[in-house]
Amino acid sequence: MPDQKRIKFEIATPERVVLKEEIAQVTVPTVEGEITILPKHSPLVSVLKPGVLELKKMDGSIEIISVSGGFVEVLLNKIIILADTAERAEEIDMERAEEARKRAEESLKNLRSIDSVEFANLSAMLEKELARTRSAKKWRSLKGE
Amino acid sequence: MAKAKEIQRRIKSVNNTKKITKAMEMVAAVKMRKSVEAVLKTRTYANLAWVTILNIAGSSELGKNLHPLLNIRPETKKIAIVLISSNRGLCGSFNSNIINKAVSSIKKHGDIETDFIVIGKKGLAVNSRYKYNVSAEFSKVDYVSEVKEVTPIARLLIDDFLSGKYDKIFVAYTDFVSAVKQISRVKQILPIDIQTEDEYLGVVGKSEKIGTDKTYIAEKENKYLRSNGQKYIFKYEPSSEEVLNQMIPRLIELQLFQALLESNASEHSIRMAAMHQATEAANDLVKELTLFYNKARQAVITSEIAEISAGSNALKS
Numbered sequence: 524m525p526d527q528k529r530i531k532f533e534i535a536t537p538e539r540v541v542l543k544e545e546i547a548q549v550t551v552p553t554v555e556g557e558i559t560i561l562p563k564h565s566p567l568v569s570v571l572k573p574g575v576l577e578l579k580k581m582d583g584s585i586e587i588i589s590v591s592g593g594f595v596e597v598l599l600n601k602i603i604i605l606a607d608t609a610e611r612a613e614e615i616d617m618e619r620a621e622e623a624r625k626r627a628e629e630s631l632k633n634l635r636s637i638d639s640v641e642f643a644n645l646s647a648m649l650e651k652e653l654a655r656t657r658s659a660k661k662w663r664s665l666k667g668e
Numbered sequence: 669m670a671k672a673k674e675i676q677r678r679i680k681s682v683n684n685t686k687k688i689t690k691a692m693e694m695v696a697a698v699k700m701r702k703s704v705e706a707v708l709k710t711r712t713y714a715n716l717a718w719v720t721i722l723n724i725a726g727s728s729e730l731g732k733n734l735h736p737l738l739n740i741r742p743e744t745k746k747i748a749i750v751l752i753s754s755n756r757g758l759c760g761s762f763n764s765n766i767i768n769k770a771v772s773s774i775k776k777h778g779d780i781e782t783d784f785i786v787i788g789k790k791g792l793a794v795n796s797r798y799k800y801n802v803s804a805e806f807s808k809v810d811y812v813s814e815v816k817e818v819t820p821i822a823r824l825l826i827d828d829f830l831s832g833k834y835d836k837i838f839v840a841y842t843d844f845v846s847a848v849k850q851i852s853r854v855k856q857i858l859p860i861d862i863q864t865e866d867e868y869l870g871v872v873g874k875s876e877k878i879g880t881d882k883t884y885i886a887e888k889e890n891k892y893l894r895s896n897g898q899k900y901i902f903k904y905e906p907s908s909e910e911v912l913n914q915m916i917p918r919l920i921e922l923q924l925f926q927a928l929l930e931s932n933a934s935e936h937s938i939r940m941a942a943m944h945q946a947t948e949a950a951n952d953l954v955k956e957l958t959l960f961y962n963k964a965r966q967a968v969i970t971s972e973i974a975e976i977s978a979g980s981n982a983l984k985s
Contacts, residue, residue, distance in 0.1 A: 537714075537922070
């Protein structure tokens with residue numbers, strides 16, 4: 524058995540591998556609510572919802588990643604996250620994220636009467652943008668301390 | 669002189685052809701760079717996802733089937749093969765290789781009734797040459813950039829599988845290994861089955877070895893799902909149906925998407941290589957023809973001189 528106190532963590536999107544590292548713990552937003560995974564968690568598969576993913580690295584520092592849905596696969600001491608999109612909070616430009624969120628809100632307001640598919644797409648986009656701004660804010664407050 | 673003129677005309681025409689092949693080579697090179705970039709970007713995700721789904725399929729052996737798309741039917745009556753080919757020719761053996769591969773793997777597994785779903789125009793040869801039934805044809809774009817573009821195909825496959833029209837569905841695609849090496853592969857995508865014959869099993873775009881054997885998946889299972897001899901079973905949140913209902917169709921889509929990207933990258937690199945060869949061949953031909961032309965020209969001049977000197981000799985005497 525490898526070291527029991529670390530988790531091999533990998534988060535990939537169709538565009539790239541966002542992060543691959545050994546970590547101590549991670550909190551992921553699933554459809555059932557947030558769950559925190561520690562080493563030796565039993566194998567689990569769950570669906571992610573747009574939100575903030577928070578992970579603690581081996582040196583104690585914290586990393587924030589914004590995700591917009593996907594899946595999480597927990598294995599013994601290994602976690603694989605297959606995200607639709609994911610961005611590290613430090614890479615998110617706060618102002619532009621805020622703008623994007625407002626745009627998404629606007630178009631949702633204007634399109635309320637259009638068919639349900641479009642509505643679903645737009646609200647998914649809004650949720651994603653919300654997650655991004657939330658992540659960026661959280662990251663900022665962490666750095667501000 | 670007539671011969672020399674004829675050769676000159678041929679040199680001109682070969683030169684014109686050379687211009688075309690040269691241009692096509694350069695166009696293919698640009699397209700290849702873009703499509704290779706695209707394929708490398710999504711590969712990690714696609715491979716991780718496929719291994720995940722195979723591990724899930726492998727962990728549902730305990731008598732209960734977690735999801736209809738994981739259901740292995742006791743009898744295989746009819747299968748479908750999604751054949752990814754190109755829209756245009758002039759790409760070497762790209763199309764014939766993949767078609768041969770698909771046809772030979774049908775033959776190998778006992779000639780079960782087969783429908784083809786063709787992506788790209790050239791794949792229709794399975795119908796005209798091999799008389800297999802083509803149940804659907806999708807056009808192919810040169811750049812596939814979004815997973816959305818394969819959604820209709822994926823939906824068709826899943827519906828046809830669930831309705832019982834097909835018992836197994838395969839994808840025939842060309843795996844991009846490097847710019848000079850591409851492998852035709854047939855891979856089973858439905859039902860998702862860890863026990864499929866080795867030939868069918870493939871993690872897209874890895875080295876040849878990983879693509880064709882099960883050890884890669886078994887290794888992951890051993891390392892991360894077993895501890896002290898005990899095998900762990902996945903838990904699902906909120907429930908296995910809900911998770912798998914969302915997960916499997918999406919991953920099937922993604923596999924198709926990846927297969928399409930791999931085929932695209934292969935197509936463009938094969939076309940580039942074929943056009944490069946054609947340009948070289950044209951160069952050689954021009955060289956040879958120029959030699960012939962010069963010889964013919966010289967022969968004409970020599971004979972003319974001989975005639976003139978013979979004439980002047982006749983006058984002198």
